[in-house]
Amino acid sequence: MTNLGYACINMTLGKKRILTGRAMRKATLEEKGLAHASELALQNVLDLETILKWNVDNGIYFFRLGSDIIPWGDKIDITQLPDYDAICASLKRSGEFAAEHGIRITTHPGPFNLLASPREEVIQSTINHLEMHGTIFDLMGLSRSHYNKINIHVGATYGDKYSAAETWCSNFLRLSEGVRSRLTVENDDKASMYSVRDLYELVHSKTGVPIVFDYHHHTFCDGGMSEAEALELAISTWGNIKPVTHYSESKSLHESNDKLNPRAHSDYITNYIDTHGFDVDVMIEAKAKELALLEYRQLHKISFEKR
DNA sequence: ATAGGTCAAGCGAGG
């Protein structure tokens, strides 16, 4: 049975200032120090508990956690945060709650995470950022498997798609077990970059890293495959873990404005998500977040269990 | 209180 999920932000709770994305600028961090980062992080993790409960109350069992939950968590020593113990305790409660109710939690670090970069400082900050996510998932007690994926793109070719992919694979080996066991790659949304086929041949076959199939991106970079073919190939990389796909619609599909970038996501989604008969979980990437998920479920009369 | 500018991170596409 397909679980539908949404990403990072709950609009309904956000209106009440319940969110996991309290962030701070570098200047503020330098001015106010770890104490303020700690306050924000604690509030973020406490609100995560509220959001997960809201999700269960609304029959949603799939959620993406954002990267700001511990502001600057990749640049600071989080064990030094004044509220470190309380933060850990809260994360642990969230993880236990997720286990109890069968909530799948994943994350998708940003487009700045580039393991193929020719610049060592970019690779190092990517590693630091991914390790932060691995640590947070460990603190939550989430599985070290692709069930709780940490998903990124290869994201750049530096003029040579093949050598960049090789660089990516060799830097993959520099990651800890807690990250390697969870890392997945997603097909890119530019023709010059990595299709599902590219990822299969250049990344998965070398490292075993599973492929997240993104429907929308596939329309920009199909590698000569149909949607069904690419989806099936991506699914074949997941072993015994239920695969994840990403679904979004172009803003230009919903608004008649020629100036819109076709890559921009719409607020809501309306088309039926065709999983081509496969049992997968679908992460809905729409600007209206959980509201888009609820609307979609109503529109297509999709039933969901309460657990 | 709100609007508008700015931001921690890298790259490629399009104008």
Place this chain on the structure above:
DNA sequence: CCTCGCTTGACCTAT
């Protein structure tokens, strides 16, 4: 050369 888009708005300052 500048802006947008991406995982995502939230923060900050001036009105």
